Each structure stands twice: as structure tokens, then as C-alpha cells.
Amino acid sequence: MINVRDVTYTYMTGTPFEKTALKNISFDVSEGEILAIAGHTGSGKSTLIQIVAGLIDLTSGSVEIDGLPVADKKIRRLVGIVFQYPEHQLFEETVERDIAFAPKNFGLSDDEISARVNEAMRQVGLDASLKNVSPFELSGGQRRRAAIAGILAMKPKYLILDEPTAGLDPKAKENLLREIFGDVKKSGVTIILVSHNMDDIARFADRVIVLAQGEKIFDGRPRELFAREEILQRAGLEPPPITQLMRRLGVDEIVLSLDEAERILLKKN
Ligand SMILES: Nc1ncnc2c1ncn2[C@@H]1O[C@H](COP(=O)(O)OP(=O)(O)O)[C@@H](O)[C@H]1O
Ligand SMILES: [Mg+2]
Structure with missing residues (x-):
């Protein structure tokens, strides 16, 4: 369970560039849930998930994961976060080594690491024959999959994805979501999906939180959201x-x- 309470966050406090990105945000995420976070560019989505993942230090409010404050090192292994354009972070010589990077740091056995790499590749729909290929020889869609597989190989309990299909062609996009939300969800992982694609949210999310200028203006089922003209308009969503x-x-x-x-x-x- 993730508990977010009264989180307010301001960038560059005390400078002329001061910007309050989040205002008094509270919500809980239950285990096994797929929660979407929607909102216009600049509404605070990326700031919020970085706070939930413990990558930005809190200045006010609290975030607890399974009862532990997010700053506690013990939660590091529980939360996997895939940033926007994660393929920019591929750097190993082969796809296999890239995906194995995090599990290696966990000190797992070679057998366990190898099993995790295979499973993660299968989950994102990457053919096993690509293991020994350089990430730079992959197509854009395959690179994205490899980057996501690297996070899945950590076996996080909570998986956070920031616009995972941004910039992919429609075909690659469709398959990727099917895979992530079919196979990974079956394994019981809790997913937070940042997206401004309402179609993806309609099809995959159990629940959606809408942000507008750093405020939470909706929290409910996608079906309820699409009946709320005024909310959609305020958020600039269709x-x-x-x-x-x-x-x-x-x-x-x-x-x-x-x-x-x-x-x-x-x-x-
Ligand atoms: N590192 C930063 N420094 C200063 N302002 C930032 C920084 N990152 C984001 N912001 C500002 O905070 C607000 C929310 O940004 P962000 O969380 O990236 O929104 P979103 O992901 O919804 O596009 C925006 O006004 C953005 O310009
Ligand atoms: Mg963002």
C-alpha cells in the first residue's frame, strides 16, 4: 500500500523561478491496482511520481510505502520507476547485461539473474535471440522494451511508468501496453501509469487521478471521469x-x- 498525504512541493524556493508543482496532494494506492495519473504537460505528474519513488526529497507532507517512510532505504527494492524515454539510459554492451544490471547490484546468484532476464524479456515481448545484441542495434520500440525489462528484472512490488509509450509508433505502442498490462499485472504488481493518452487510461486503468496545475482535481474510475466535462476541460483532456x-x-x-x-x-x- 502506498499512502500519500498532504504533499506540497515547490521548485527553486526563494528564487524568481519559484514554482509550486504540487499542492496538497493526498491519495492511497492499493495492492494490485493500476492507477493512472493524467494531466496536461506541466501539471505535476513527473514531480509526483518522483516523490512517490523517493527520488525527490519531501519538503512537506508524507509518503509511506508498506508503512515505511519513502526515505527509508528498505523501500528502494520495492519500487521500480521507468522514466520518460528510458532508452537513453541503456549503456551496457549487450541487451542481456543491461537488463541484468539492477539484479546484479542486488547480489543475486547468476542463475537467478539469468532467470530474471529471461522472464523480463518475455514480459515485454523481446525475443531471447536479442540477448547478445548491442542495445544500439535495436529499433526504438525494442530499446524501450529493453529499458523497461531492466526495471522488471528488479521484480518491484510497485512499478511506476512515466509515459511509457511516448514517441513510439502506434503498433509498437499497442503491443507494449498489452504486454505490460497483461503479463505484469497477472503477477500482482501494483502499477502507477503516467499518461495523457485517455484511450490507454480507458482500457488499462482501474482508477485515474487527474492533476491540473499541481492540484488533484479528480480521483475515480475512468468511466466516471469521461462523464465529467468540467473536469476534463479544466485539465485540458479529451x-x-x-x-x-x-x-x-x-x-x-x-x-x-x-x-x-x-x-x-x-x-x-
Ligand atoms: N527541475 C525543475 N526545476 C524547476 N521547475 C521544474 C522542474 N521540474 C519541473 N518543474 C516545473 O514544475 C511543474 C510540474 O512539472 P512536471 O512535474 O514535470 O509536470 P508533468 O510531468 O505533468 O509535465 C512545471 O511547471 C515545471 O516547469
Ligand atoms: Mg512529465
Whole structure:
């Protein structure tokens, strides 16, 4: 369980560039939940997840993970965070060594490390034949997968992903999300997904928190969010295309996916 209480955070306090990025944010994340954090660029999403991961020191409020303050070193292994454009952090000679980097630092046996590398590659849909390839020979989508696999190989209890599909082509994007949210979720991992893609949120998130100018302005189910015009407008967000289309067709229900839309339309005719 993650407990975030009254977190306020200001960058460059006392300078002319002072910027309050988060204002009084509180929420809990339950085990096994997929929580999305949505909001316009600059709304505070990345600041918030870095605070949750213990990468930015708190100045006011508190974050506890499984009952321990986030500053406690014991939580380091519990939380895995994948930054935006994580492939920029690949640096080893081979894909295998890159993915093995964190587990090696945990002091695990070679067998355990090797098993974790194989499992992580499978989870992100990277073919085992790529193990001995240099990360620089991979395609953009494969590099992204390798970087995410490196975090999965830590076997974090809490997985935080900051815009994991940003900049990928539509095909690579679709498969990557399916993999992360199918296989990884089955293993019971709790996921915090930062995204401004409402379609991804509609399909994968159990719950969504919306930030606008550092404030939490919504916390609930995606289906509830897409019924709240005023919230969406304030946050500068739009419901997924399929949700908008079904509304234009006069369907009262909030529709989240093509499958749901198909079911409703077939019933009507
Ligand atoms: N290192 C930093 N120094 C100063 N201001 C920052 C820094 N990082 C982010 N900010 C500011 O804090 C606000 C929130 O940024 P961020 O958390 O990156 O938002 P998001 O991830 O939603 O785009 C923005 O106004 C941004 O300009
Ligand atoms: Mg960001």
C-alpha cells in the first residue's frame, strides 16, 4: 500500500523561478491496482511520481510505502520507476547485461539473474535471440522494451511508468501496453501509469487521478471521469475518440472501448 498525504512541493524556493508543482496532494494506492495519473504537460505528474519513488526529497507532507517512510532505504527494492524515454539510459554492451544490471547490484546468484532476464524479456515481448545484441542495434520500440525489462528484472512490488509509450509508433505502442498490462499485472504488481493518452487510461486503468496545475482535481474510475466535462476541460483532456463518437451517436452510456461500442451497436440493430 502506498499512502500519500498532504504533499506540497515547490521548485527553486526563494528564487524568481519559484514554482509550486504540487499542492496538497493526498491519495492511497492499493495492492494490485493500476492507477493512472493524467494531466496536461506541466501539471505535476513527473514531480509526483518522483516523490512517490523517493527520488525527490519531501519538503512537506508524507509518503509511506508498506508503512515505511519513502526515505527509508528498505523501500528502494520495492519500487521500480521507468522514466520518460528510458532508452537513453541503456549503456551496457549487450541487451542481456543491461537488463541484468539492477539484479546484479542486488547480489543475486547468476542463475537467478539469468532467470530474471529471461522472464523480463518475455514480459515485454523481446525475443531471447536479442540477448547478445548491442542495445544500439535495436529499433526504438525494442530499446524501450529493453529499458523497461531492466526495471522488471528488479521484480518491484510497485512499478511506476512515466509515459511509457511516448514517441513510439502506434503498433509498437499497442503491443507494449498489452504486454505490460497483461503479463505484469497477472503477477500482482501494483502499477502507477503516467499518461495523457485517455484511450490507454480507458482500457488499462482501474482508477485515474487527474492533476491540473499541481492540484488533484479528480480521483475515480475512468468511466466516471469521461462523464465529467468540467473536469476534463479544466485539465485540458479529451475523452477517447470512441467515447466521443458513441456520445455523438446518442448513446447515453460512457463507452470505453471498441469492444463495448460494438456490443452496444449490435444490440441496437
Ligand atoms: N527541475 C525543475 N526545476 C524547476 N521547475 C521544474 C522542474 N521540474 C519541473 N518543474 C516545473 O514544475 C511543474 C510540474 O512539472 P512536471 O512535474 O514535470 O509536470 P508533468 O510531468 O505533468 O509535465 C512545471 O511547471 C515545471 O516547469
Ligand atoms: Mg512529465
